[in-house]
Amino acid sequence: MNKKWFGVILLALLIGIAGFNLYSDRKDVTSIENIGIAVNNDKTGIEQGEKAPDFTLKTIDGKEVNLSDYEGKKVLINFWATWCPPCKAEMPHMQSFYDGEPENVEILAVNLEEKEAKVSEFVKQYELTFPILLDEEGSVGETYEVYTIPTTYLLNEDGTVNQKIIGPMDEAMMKKLIKD
Incomplete structure (x- = not known):
């Protein structure tokens, strides 16, 4: 494979990774938040900062x-x-x-x-x-x-x-x- 194609594939891969990371970071944001209405996105779980599961x-x-x-x-x-x-x-x-x-x-x-x-x-x-x-x-x-x-x-x-x-x-x- 020549250098030109290698560069194109590498660039496409980097753009794909950046797009995935952007999507992952934004997936909990709703369009309602974008117009200034507060939304409670409390997440239940066992990780630091998450609401502990009730039992x-x-x-x-x-x-x-x-x-x-x-x-x-x-x-x-x-x-x-x-x-x-x-x-x-x-x-x-x-x-x-x-x-x-x-x-x-x-x-x-x-x-x-x-x-x-x-x-x-x-x-x-x-x-x-x-x-x-x-x-x-x-x-x-x-x-x-x-x-x-x-x-x-x-x-x-x-x-x-x-x-x-x-x-x-x-x-x-x-x-x-x-x-x-």
Whole structure:
């Protein structure tokens, strides 16, 4: 192939890439916005800045809890299991943090796919007093793409994802996350 055709193909490829990127950047913009009418394009998802997907789970006491009930507070959603050594190490730190009565902060500890009796025994052993939710089917863990435990999501007061932390945390780390 001669140099002329190579240049033409390269130029066409670059124009195509630029056009695709422009289209991708603009696909959420509506024509209504262009005439000055505000449109709410809140996106639900698990990425930073997105509105966290709402869910309803039962506590070990049988009470239904909705994530959306906690809007107005910062929320730590912690995914864990009783058999997980890092989760076991993290729980006393979470309890200590919770006992410090953090202002305007809630912990929701979501147990993944274990029976209520086993979770209740664990809660008693570790003397946990923050809400323990049961995700017996694992559907919430799946929605939040929890592949490693413990995994914690920090949500802002408006319910948007601030940060995802994979691995155990200690009390000092929790305080820093909430402060920042």
